[in-house]
Amino acid sequence: MAISPPSDLVLDVVRAADPMEVQAAQEKLKANQAAFAANSLAEAGKGFTSAVDILDRASSKAGLGDVNNRTDNTTQIPESYRKFEAMVLQNFIKSMLPSESEEVYGKGATGDIWKGMMAEQLGNTIAKGDGIGVAKQLYQDALKKQEGRVNASTDQNDRSAAVNMINEIQRQTFGVTSTDNKSANDA
Numbered sequence: 001m002a003i004s005p006p007s008d009l010v011l012d013v014v015r016a017a018d019p020m021e022v023q024a025a026q027e028k029l030k031a032n033q034a035a036f037a038a039n040s041l042a043e044a045g046k047g048f049t050s051a052v053d054i055l056d057r058a059s060s061k062a063g064l065g066d067v068n069n070r071t072d073n074t075t076q077i078p079e080s081y082r083k084f085e086a087m088v089l090q091n092f093i094k095s096m097l098p099s100e101s102e103e104v105y106g107k108g109a110t111g112d113i114w115k116g117m118m119a120e121q122l123g124n125t126i127a128k129g130d131g132i133g134v135a136k137q138l139y140q141d142a143l144k145k146q147e148g149r150v151n152a153s154t155d156q157n158d159r160s161a162a163v164n165m166i167n168e169i170q171r172q173t174f175g176v177t178s179t180d181n182k183s184a185n186d187a
Contacts (some may be wrong), residue, residue, distance in 0.1 A: 081135035090123035
């Protein structure tokens with residue numbers, strides 16, 4: 001059997017070393033290696049801060065900037081419409097989240113609660129901004145309906161026109177003549 005002095009010496013030293021000190025030295029080497037890798041990425045422009053900057057630029061281009069500081073036409077839509085849109089978005093988002101996500105949210109009812117809370121927060125945040133247009137469309141539809149309405153109780157001409165239309169419908173429906181209709185109204 002041949003002796004290999006360099007490797008035998010190294011193995012003898014390793015066997016003689018305290019296992020706790022070996023483990024501590026290995027952890028220091030790993031930490032130094034991780035720090036070196038992080039510094040290398042940062043110097044190359046691929047570190048965490050550059051990734052966050054890239055995401056910030058992308059979100060501002062997509063119109064997803066700071067939703068709390070918006071001052072455009074989103075403030076004109078009433079809060080009730082925004083809450084409705086947030087609820088709709090919450091249901092959409094919750095159905096889109098992965099169903100097999102026990103590692104992220106947890107198991108059972110607790111996991112379902114956390115998943116629901118995440119969907120709620122995402123829906124609220126999206127609705128605070130421009131949303132997907134549900135609140136805006138519903139509000140515009142409500143305004144259009146309101147513009148088309150006639151308030152017959154305040155305008156006598158409109159009120160009499162409405163009464164005449166009702167009388168005409170009743171006459172056509174029941175076959176009542178106009179003289180019968182006047183005598184019914186007088187009674």
